[in-house]
C-alpha cells in the first residue's frame with residue numbers, strides 16, 4: 119500500500135498543547151499543516167542529562183520501521199535545534215493509565231482488560247517475531263485512538279535481539295519501569 123510522505127521540518131507543523139510527559143520526552147498534539155491532519159509529536163532533547171543518543175536513534179528507527187495495527191508507528195522524524203521530533207498518529211483516547219486515573223480508579227472490568235490485552239499482545243507478538251523486545255509494557259504505554267484501536271507505544275528502552283551481529287538471543291540488562 120502506498121504510504122504518504124509526511125513533511126520534514128518544524129515549519130510544516132503547528133504545536134498545540136502538551137498531552138504527555140515522560141522521563142525522556144514530551145508529547146504534543148499538533149497539526150500537520152499541508153495535510154490538515156492532527157498528529158502527535160514526541161520531542162526528545164539531545165541536551166538533557168543522561169541523554170543516550172544511541173537509544174534515541176534506536177527508538178525513532180524502530181518506530182518508523184514497524185508496521186502492525188497494534189504498534190504505534192512514526193510517520194517521520196527530524197532534528198530541530200537540539201531536539202529530535204518524532205511525528206506519529208494522534209491517539210485521542212490517551213493511554214490506559216490516563217483513562218484509569220480519570221475514570222476507573224478501581225481498575226477496569228475483567229472483560230475490558232482481556233480485550234485491551236489481546237490487542238496489546240498482538241502488537242507484542244509482531245515485535246517479537248521481528249526480533250524486537252519492548253521491555254516497558256505498562257498502562258502508560260498502551261494507547262487508544264479515537265476509534266478505540268489499541269496500540270503499543272514508547273520504544274525508549276526497546277532492544278533488538280539481532281543488534282550485536284551474532285544474533286544474540288538473550289538480554290541481561292534491567293530496564294523498564296519498576297513494579298511492571
Ligand SMILES: Nc1ncnc2c1ncn2[C@@H]1O[C@H](COP(=O)(O)OP(=O)(O)OP(=O)(O)O)[C@@H](O)[C@H]1O
Nearest residue numbers: 138140141142143145158207208209213258272274
Ligand atoms: N501518539 C500519541 N498520541 C497521544 N498521546 C501520546 C502519544 N504518544 C505518547 N502519548 C502520551 O505521552 C505520554 C508519554 O509518552 P512516552 O511514553 O512515549 O514518553 P516517554 O518519555 O518515553 O515515557 P516513559 O516515562 O514511559 O519512558 C504517554 O503516556 C501518553 O500519555
